[in-house]
Amino acid sequence: MTRELPxxxxxxxIEAPLYKKWLDAGYFTADAKSEKPPFAIVIxxxxxxxxxxxxxxxxxxxxxxxxxxxxxxxxxxxxxPGMDHAxxxxxxxxxxxxxxQGKSRHDFGREEFVKKVWDWKAESGGAxxxxxxxxxxxxxxxxxxxxxxANLSRAVLTIFKRLYDQxxxxxxxxxxxxxxxxxxxxxxxEVDHHDVDGEFVQIRYGRDDDENQIFIxxxxxxxxxxxxxxxxxxxxxxxKHMIGKTVRLPYVDRMIxxxxxxxxxxxFGTGAVKVTAAHDPNDFEMAVRHGVPMIIIMNxxxxxxxxxxxxxxxxxxxxxxxxxxxxxxxxxxxxxxxPYSHSVGHCSRCQTIVEPRLSLxxxxxxxxxAKAAGDAxxxxxxxxxxxxxxxxxxxxxxxxxDWCISRQLWWGHRIPVWYGxxxxxxxxxxDEVAPEGWTQDEDVLDTWFSSALWPFSTLGWxxxxxxxxxxxxxxxxxxxxxxxxxxxxxMMIFGLFAMDGKQPFDTIVLHGLVRDKFGKKMSxxxxxxxxxxxxxxxxxxxxLRFSLARGSNPGADQALAEEWIGGxxxxxxxxxxxTRFALMNGATVDGPLPEFSSLNAIDKWILxxxxxxxxxxxxxxxxxxxxxxxxxxxHFAWDDLCDWYLELSKDAFQKGDAxxxxxVLGHVLDQLLRLMHPIMPFITEELWTTLTGxxxxxxxxxxxxxxxxxxxxxxxxxxxxxxxxxxVRRFRNDQGIKTSxxxxxxxxxxxxxxxxxxxxxxxxKMENGEFTPSAKFEIGAIRxxxxxxxxxxxxxxxxxxxxxxxxxxxxxxxxxxxxxxxGFMAKAPESVVVEIRERLAKCDQDIxxxxxxxxxxxx
RNA sequence: GGACGAUUGGCUCAGCGGUAGAGCACUUCCUUGACAUGGAAGGGGUCACUGGUUCGAUCCCAGUAUCGUCCACCA
Numbered sequence: 023m024t025r026e027l028p029x030x031x032x033x034x035x036i037e038a039p040l041y042k043k044w045l046d047a048g049y050f051t052a053d054a055k056s057e058k059p060p061f062a063i064v065i066x067x068x069x070x071x072x073x074x075x076x077x078x079x080x081x082x083x084x085x086x087x088x089x090x091x092x093x094x095x096x097x098x099x100x101x102x103p104g105m106d107h108a109x110x111x112x113x114x115x116x117x118x119x120x121x122x123q124g125k126s127r128h129d130f131g132r133e134e135f136v137k138k139v140w141d142w143k144a145e146s147g148g149a150x151x152x153x154x155x156x157x158x159x160x161x162x163x164x165x166x167x168x169x170x171x172a173n174l175s176r177a178v179l180t181i182f183k184r185l186y187d188q189x190x191x192x193x194x195x196x197x198x199x200x201x202x203x204x205x206x207x208x209x210x211x212e213v214d215h216h217d218v219d220g221e222f223v224q225i226r227y228g229r230d231d232d233e234n235q236i237f238i239x240x241x242x243x244x245x246x247x248x249x250x251x252x253x254x255x256x257x258x259x260x261x262k263h264m265i266g267k268t269v270r271l272p273y274v275d276r277m278i279x280x281x282x283x284x285x286x287x288x289x290f291g292t293g294a295v296k297v298t299a300a301h302d303p304n305d306f307e308m309a310v311r312h313g314v315p316m317i318i319i320m321n322x323x324x325x326x327x328x329x330x331x332x333x334x335x336x337x338x339x340x341x342x343x344x345x346x347x348x349x350x351x352x353x354x355x356x357x358x359x360x361p362y363s364h365s366v367g368h369c370s371r372c373q374t375i376v377e378p379r380l381s382l383x384x385x386x387x388x389x390x391x392a393k394a395a396g397d398a399x400x401x402x403x404x405x406x407x408x409x410x411x412x413x414x415x416x417x418x419x420x421x422x423x424d425w426c427i428s429r430q431l432w433w434g435h436r437i438p439v440w441y442g443x444x445x446x447x448x449x450x451x452x453d454e455v456a457p458e459g460w461t462q463d464e465d466v467l468d469t470w471f472s473s474a475l476w477p478f479s480t481l482g483w484x485x486x487x488x489x490x491x492x493x494x495x496x497x498x499x500x501x502x503x504x505x506x507x508x509x510x511x512x513m514m515i516f517g518l519f520a521m522d523g524k525q526p527f528d529t530i531v532l533h534g535l536v537r538d539k540f541g542k543k544m545s546x547x548x549x550x551x552x553x554x555x556x557x558x559x560x561x562x563x564x565x566l567r568f569s570l571a572r573g574s575n576p577g578a579d580q581a582l583a584e585e586w587i588g589g590x591x592x593x594x595x596x597x598x599x600x601t602r603f604a605l606m607n608g609a610t611v612d613g614p615l616p617e618f619s620s621l622n623a624i625d626k627w628i629l630x631x632x633x634x635x636x637x638x639x640x641x642x643x644x645x646x647x648x649x650x651x652x653x654x655x656x657h658f659a660w661d662d663l664c665d666w667y668l669e670l671s672k673d674a675f676q677k678g679d680a681x682x683x684x685x686v687l688g689h690v691l692d693q694l695l696r697l698m699h700p701i702m703p704f705i706t707e708e709l710w711t712t713l714t715g716x717x718x719x720x721x722x723x724x725x726x727x728x729x730x731x732x733x734x735x736x737x738x739x740x741x742x743x744x745x746x747x748x749x750v751r752r753f754r755n756d757q758g759i760k761t762s763x764x765x766x767x768x769x770x771x772x773x774x775x776x777x778x779x780x781x782x783x784x785x786x787k788m789e790n791g792e793f794t795p796s797a798k799f800e801i802g803a804i805r806x807x808x809x810x811x812x813x814x815x816x817x818x819x820x821x822x823x824x825x826x827x828x829x830x831x832x833x834x835x836x837x838x839x840x841x842x843x844x845g846f847m848a849k850a851p852e853s854v855v856v857e858i859r860e861r862l863a864k865c866d867q868d869i870x871x872x873x874x875x876x877x878x879x880x881x
Numbered sequence: 882g883g884a885c886g887a888u889u890g891g892c893u894c895a896g897c898g899g900u901a902g903a904g905c906a907c908u909u910c911c912u913u914g915a916c917a918u919g920g921a922a923g924g925g926g927u928c929a930c931u932g933g934u935u936c937g938a939u940c941c942c943a944g945u946a947u948c949g950u951c952c953a954c955c956a
Contacts, residue, residue, distance in 0.1 A: 031918090215953090222956090240956060253956095287955070295956050304954045364955075413884060417952060503951090539893070541949090561918095572904085573894080578886085579950090581893050585905060592918040603915030653895080653903070665920085672914075748922090755922045761911040785921095787913080836900065845936025846899090854899055861900075 026605060027712055031598035033562025033591075036708045041155055049093075049720045050160045052100035054488035061097035062493035063089060064477050065161065066501045066509065067169065069108035070143055071115050074153035076536045076544070076570075076582065077502060079554040082159050083567040083701070084533060084574060084648055085500045089160055090700035091643055092497075094724035100493050101160060102480050104167035105148055109469040110204055110371045113433040116142050132432050139433045153555060158563050158703045160720070165489075167480040169472040170435070176452040177479035178435045178472050181520055186439075186449045190387045190519075191427075193439075197303040198426050200379040201369040202324035202338075206430040207383050209468060210423060211507050213367040213376050220364055224292055224356030225349055227252060227278075228269045236261070236269050236280065237356050239291030241364055242298075243349065244341040247274055247329040248319035251297040253308055256282035258293050272354055273331045273345075281312045292356075300380035316380055324377050338377070384428040384437060384465065388515070392419045395514035398525050404514070405529045407646050408576040411503055418507050419514075427468045434466030452484075474512035477526035484520075496527040503532040503577060531646045532577050536570070539583030557587050564702035565591035571701050572652035593656060594705050597698075600664050601691060601709040607675040609688040611714045616682050618731050623774040625686045626736035628667045631658060632690050637727035639697055648701075655698055663690060666744065673781035683777075688713065693725040736774075742802040743775060743782065749799045750786050750806050756822055757815060766793035767808025775804070796878070800871060816879055823879075827872045834865035 028035075044050065052062075063085050068078060089101040116139050117127055127135040154161065167174060185191040199208040220241050228235035238252055249271055254261035261280070268277040278297075285308055286295050299309030299316035309316055321327040324338045333341045349355045367376040396419040398404045399412060406412050428437060440448045440456040441463070450456060472479070477496050481489040495517075501510060510530055517526030537543055538550040545551065557566045569590040573580035618626065635658040642651035671687065674680040691713055699706040699719045710719045746769070759765065767788035771779045783790060788808060795807035837858050840846050847855070 027915095029915095031916095238956090242956085285954080285956095290955060298956095302954085302956075304956070307954080365953095410885065414951060417884065421952080507951090535950095541893070575895080578894090583893080583905085586893080588918075589904065592916095595918050596916065599916035599919090601915085606915070649895080657903085664916085668915075669920090676914075751921060752923090755910070758910085761921060762913060784913090833900070840899080840937085843936055847936085849936060850899075858899080 027602045037704045054492040056098040058098035061092040062100040062496045064102045067104045067106040068150045070105045070147040073149045076554045080570045083570045087700040103161035107170040109434040174479045179452040180484045183451045197306040199376045203374040212370045214370045215365045217363050218366045219361035222359040222362035226354045234269045237292045238294045238296045243345045245298040248298045248317040249296045250314040252280045253283045253295045255286040255288040258288040283308045386425040388422045391515040394518045404525045407531045428465040437463040439463040474516040498529045499527040500531045534579035541581045561587045561591035564705045571648045574648040608684045611688040622777045623736045624778045626733045627740040629731045630733045631662045633727045633731045636725045670778045670781040673784045696725045746804045764789040770805040772803045830868040837862040
């Protein structure tokens with residue numbers, strides 16, 4: 023046995039070479055022709071502008087864990103990487119660069135600008151891909167995809183046409199969310215609502231000498247210039263007599279009707295609402311119902327335009343101030359509430375206040391598609407883990423408005439609609455060419471349109487490729503709950519539509535967000551953002567991965583602090599040293615494992631614990647319980663294996679009489695490293711290949727729990743041994759005996775523990791030989807006795823024993839009370855009663871033992 | 882206004898009808914023959930509050946309070 027490990031574990035020394043080894047061996051490349059059952063995951067495509075943040079690190083750790091486990095289980099695994107072209111985000115990046123040179127995209131024109139974006143991508147895009155390699159992602163790079171790739175664009179065109187032909191895509195004038203900075207429409211979910219301090223003012227319409235006057239209330243006074251009506255509730259007695267009459271709109275000096283609509287809440291404001299059809303979605307609805315004119319009063323930059331008043335040319339917020347001032351001067355204001363906190367939509371990309379605006383845009387008719395997406399989950403065809411997230415999904419899927427998919431950008435999939443010279447409209451499929459003289463729609467599609475096709479566009483759809491046949495539907499989708507609506511629900515919608523009702527994935531696994539150590543959201547302004555790359559440099563990728571996995575409870579956010587990762591690094595070091603110890607002492611994986619029944623209790627015990635851990639960890643990982651699986655493995659490795667088994671084995675190794683132990687230890691490590699590999703791929707690979715001399719753990723078999731090697735009685739007797747050892751240690755500690763000081767003593771153990779008795783004595787620094795026992799601990803068949811004549815602090819020892827006695831007596835009293843309780847005895851399950859009886863018996867034993875010890879103390 | 886969740890030791894979180902758990906932090910001891918990125922021993926919690934169900938509630942039910950997230954057309 024010549025295998026050796028360096029003394030210290032230096033992650034940086036092993037990670038890059040191992041990743042290269044894996045790539046060279048082609049372990050991550052999927053074979054669509056394989057006979058093995060498939061297991062496929064697509065990566066949530068990061069933005070091409072992005073770099074790896076801690077959220078990706080979590081997301082990828084969980085996916086890689088599943089993929090690596092499935093690969094070891096014999097599945098043909100495909101984990102497909104790629105990126106999203108990220109329309110607005112990417113265009114913004116390039117435009118900012120141009121702005122720095124004092125230019126805008128319009129200086130270049132569409133074609134030239136788009137080329138510049140591609141250049142930018144080639145040069146600076148995709149930084150995240152290299153960072154994924156550092157993390158160890160076992161993705162199939164040969165299938166790397168980009169939403170703007172030719173074949174993925176074909177998928178976009180194909181599905182657009184299909185939807186259009188089935189009248190599920192239409193063009194219409196609607197109120198949409200408009201960002202006056204990005205100069206594009208936004209879908210509902212690209213708008214963030216938060217409260218801002220604004221104003222709420224009462225404005226009188228109608229002059230003194232007019233027939234009618236009415237007070238309306240608004241938070242956006244400047245929009246009065248575009249009013250087409252005033253609406254009241256039909257049952258509002260205050261205004262009933264005015265319905266159908268007209269009132270004069272100040273400044274614009276236009277007579278507008280007073281209409282009645284149920285939408286108006288008589289309790290709110292003045293009970294009378296101005297109707298600005300072109301700049302408010304509710305008003306638009308009412309206007310449609312009542313035929314109210316829709317007057318656009320702002321241009322695309324949010325500057326007042328076309329009102330025919332002196333406010334034209336003012337920015338919308340300047341106009342607001344100016345209008346209020348003017349109204350006040352003219353005595354047309356009633357009460358003014360200021361500040362008035364209310365919810366206002368902001369562009370999720372740049373935080374500019376969104377302007378609802380009447381505009382001609384393209385929409386996806388969502389209702390029929392979303393119905394199918396909801397039903398797929400309701401019927402159980404697609405599972406959401408954890409199930410608590412289902413209500414959120416249904417809420418959105420069942421109530422989704424039509425999806426505005428056109429964006430006034432240049433970077434993205436251009437809408438494949440062409441207009442003929444005589445106003446004809448034609449939607450072109452991927453291989454169709456527009457007739458001479460026709461022009462294409464100027465807009466591009468929402469970025470999420472192409473991401474929604476990701477589970478099948480990356481597999482070659484619309485062609486019926488081998489990849490598609492083998493790997494669709496994907497097995498699971500792992501992502502943060504924060505993009506459940508943006509992305510997941512839309513993949514469901516399009517997947518079911520495009521693939522004839524076949525779901526894009528079988529299970530949706532939602533994890534939480536990574537927050538700072540106090541559970542606060544990470545944000546640049548708070549300065550609590552952490553960089554996963556920095557952590558990988560400092561502690562190794564395995565440490566980062568392990569702490570992320572260990573913190574990931576289903577659907578729940580996790581707090582992360584640098585100390586946690588340091589702790590995980592310590593764990594990695596522990597494993598390293600344990601394996602080093604094993605190798606130094608001749609642990610081996612060669613030859614068959616000794617017959618279980620021939621082993622002593624300690625060897626049986628560690629095998630038993632190993633097999634229990636394997637069974638449980640496997641079950642936890644299969645149910646996406648990453649935190650619990652990690653925790654379980656951690657405690658088995660550290661507590662059972664390192665703190666007990668290795669410590670107890672030292673003496674046997676020292677004496678060179680440990681053939682069975684060498685083989686058992688080799689086996690336990692072998693299996694443990696396999697079990698941990700999905701979560702900590704680098705260190706396990708290094709240790710395992712050194713231990714076994716085999717090629718790679720990536721393609722090794724996943725451990726299977728051997729039920730025949732689970733032995734509860736061995737576990738019980740080892741637990742007793744541990745208890746005795748702990749008792750003695752506590753006693754020594756209480757007596758102030760130094761850890762290194764030897765005391766005369768011995769352990770008396772049953773035969774099945776005999777090979778380890780000396781090891782236990784070694785742990786306790788017991789010196790076997792001639793002595794008169796002066797202290798004794800006895801649990802079950804295990805007895806520890808030692809001689810401390812002259813060195814015992816009698817008073818302290820008596821106090822300690824008395825305390826223990828009191829505790830034991832109190833416990834006995836509770837147990838006795840329970841057994842004497844008729845209600846309890848009538849209803850408690852048998853197992854509970856047995857447990858309490860055992861507890862009572864143990865109390866009796868303890869009390870007797872403690873009393874004996876007290877009696878043996880010198881007076 | 883709805884939906885979901887949270888409230889457990891200093892911090893972050895598990896647990897969940899039957900004597901309160903982990904990691905980190907803390908105290909004391911130990912450079913012992915893999916590991917001081919370590920080992921041993923220990924301190925610390927009326928499980929948010931109030932009622933109810935039960936032989937028994939941290940756990941189930943109802944309500945209260947505080948916090949978080951998501952959704953929603955409060956002009």
